[in-house]
Structure formats: structure tokens, C-alpha cells
Amino acid sequence: MGIPGAIAKHLDALVGPGVMLLFPLYASVRAIESPSIVDDQQWLTYWVLYSFITLFELSFWKILQWLPFWPYMKLLLCVWLVLPMFNGAAYIYENFVRKYVNLSSYMGSEGQYPDQGQKRVLQMMTLDARKSVERYIEKYGPEAFDRIVKVVSDKPEAAG
Incomplete structure (x- = not known):
């Protein structure tokens, strides 16, 4: 064996x-x-x-x-x-x-709960990156984060 x-x-x-x-x-x-x-x-x-x-x-x-x-x-x-x-x-x-x-009891102080796309992106990040993104969302709102995710995901891959 x-x-x-x-x-x-x-x-x-x-x-x-x-x-x-x-x-x-x-x-x-x-x-x-x-x-x-x-x-x-x-x-x-x-x-x-x-x-x-x-x-x-x-x-x-x-x-x-x-x-x-x-x-x-x-x-x-x-x-x-x-x-x-x-x-x-x-x-x-x-x-x-x-x-x-009941999700309303788990929402943030401003009633914002990350949507599925935001959750997926946050789960793929390191803890430090996630903290930075969460500070950005707190400051500018989830819509601003959605715009960034959309811009990044819509960019074509660099030709190599």
C-alpha cells in the first residue's frame, strides 16, 4: 500500500x-x-x-x-x-x-442591503479591499458602486 x-x-x-x-x-x-x-x-x-x-x-x-x-x-x-x-x-x-x-431586520442603518451583484463582487475581495469598498458605498451610496461595477464589467478584455 x-x-x-x-x-x-x-x-x-x-x-x-x-x-x-x-x-x-x-x-x-x-x-x-x-x-x-x-x-x-x-x-x-x-x-x-x-x-x-x-x-x-x-x-x-x-x-x-x-x-x-x-x-x-x-x-x-x-x-x-x-x-x-x-x-x-x-x-x-x-x-x-x-x-x-425577514430581511428588514438585517438591513443597514440606512436600509441598504447589498444586491446579488454587489454581494458576489464583495465575496471575491480581500478583507482590506472589502472595507474600502464598504466605506465608498457608505460615502457615495450603492448606486455609485453599481456604476463602477458596470463600467469594469463592460470593459473588453485587453488584447494580449
């Missing part, structure tokens, strides 16, 4: 804690420090979903122990929920949870 086989066999135990706990803990602390609600939504939703997964495991452990692929399925699900390129937790929030939540 060798070392590669042993690594593949125990991939969930080696990678799982970092993907399911360490990175989300780090990102959650960064989200607490950020003024944005976009990252808060991602990480709060992640922790709720992770809790449900854990409750499911605790409730059905006798069945799950007979499924050798369960740890890998859980790892893949958590990778999808966690990684910024997928933002699975935010996807679940947007497409399932948000329907049942």
Missing part, C-alpha cells in the same frame, strides 16, 4: 480538521472584525450547517459506521461549504434560508 495509499485511506482524518474547523474558525474571526454582513452570512451559515451535520452523525452513527464513504462525503460537503471559490454556505443561505428570514 505504501505512503500514498495510507495518505489516501486517511485523507479525511488528515485534511478534515483543517477544512472543517481550523480554516472556518480563522475566517469567522476575520468576519467578526469585518464590517461586512456578506462574510458574516457565509460563516454563520457554515456553523449552523456544520452543527446539523454533527447532529446527523451523532444520531445515525450506527448506520454511518457501515458506510466507508461517509467520511469522504462529509469532507467533500464541507470543502464545498467552506472554500471561497464555492461559498457553498452562502449559496445555501441565499437559495434556501433567506426565503424564511
Whole structure:
């Protein structure tokens, strides 16, 4: 079997804690420090979903122990929920949870809640860039930010 086989066999135990706990803990602390609600939504939703997964495991452990692929399925699900390129937790929030939540209580002090395009752009930015954009939106309003996003997205790619 060798070392590669042993690594593949125990991939969930080696990678799982970092993907399911360490990175989300780090990102959650960064989200607490950020003024944005976009990252808060991602990480709060992640922790709720992770809790449900854990409750499911605790409730059905006798069945799950007979499924050798369960740890890998859980790892893949958590990778999808966690990684910024997928933002699975935010996807679940947007497409399932948000329907049942009264958004007026989550709006900013001026009643401004970022639209989907703004959220997508903000999610792709670093924390420092996001803070700068949020200050710009506070100063000039979301319409000014929309105009910038439109101008940038309408520009043709530079020929190379």
C-alpha cells in the first residue's frame, strides 16, 4: 500500500480538521472584525450547517459506521461549504434560508442591503479591499458602486 495509499485511506482524518474547523474558525474571526454582513452570512451559515451535520452523525452513527464513504462525503460537503471559490454556505443561505428570514431586520442603518451583484463582487475581495469598498458605498451610496461595477464589467478584455 505504501505512503500514498495510507495518505489516501486517511485523507479525511488528515485534511478534515483543517477544512472543517481550523480554516472556518480563522475566517469567522476575520468576519467578526469585518464590517461586512456578506462574510458574516457565509460563516454563520457554515456553523449552523456544520452543527446539523454533527447532529446527523451523532444520531445515525450506527448506520454511518457501515458506510466507508461517509467520511469522504462529509469532507467533500464541507470543502464545498467552506472554500471561497464555492461559498457553498452562502449559496445555501441565499437559495434556501433567506426565503424564511425577514430581511428588514438585517438591513443597514440606512436600509441598504447589498444586491446579488454587489454581494458576489464583495465575496471575491480581500478583507482590506472589502472595507474600502464598504466605506465608498457608505460615502457615495450603492448606486455609485453599481456604476463602477458596470463600467469594469463592460470593459473588453485587453488584447494580449
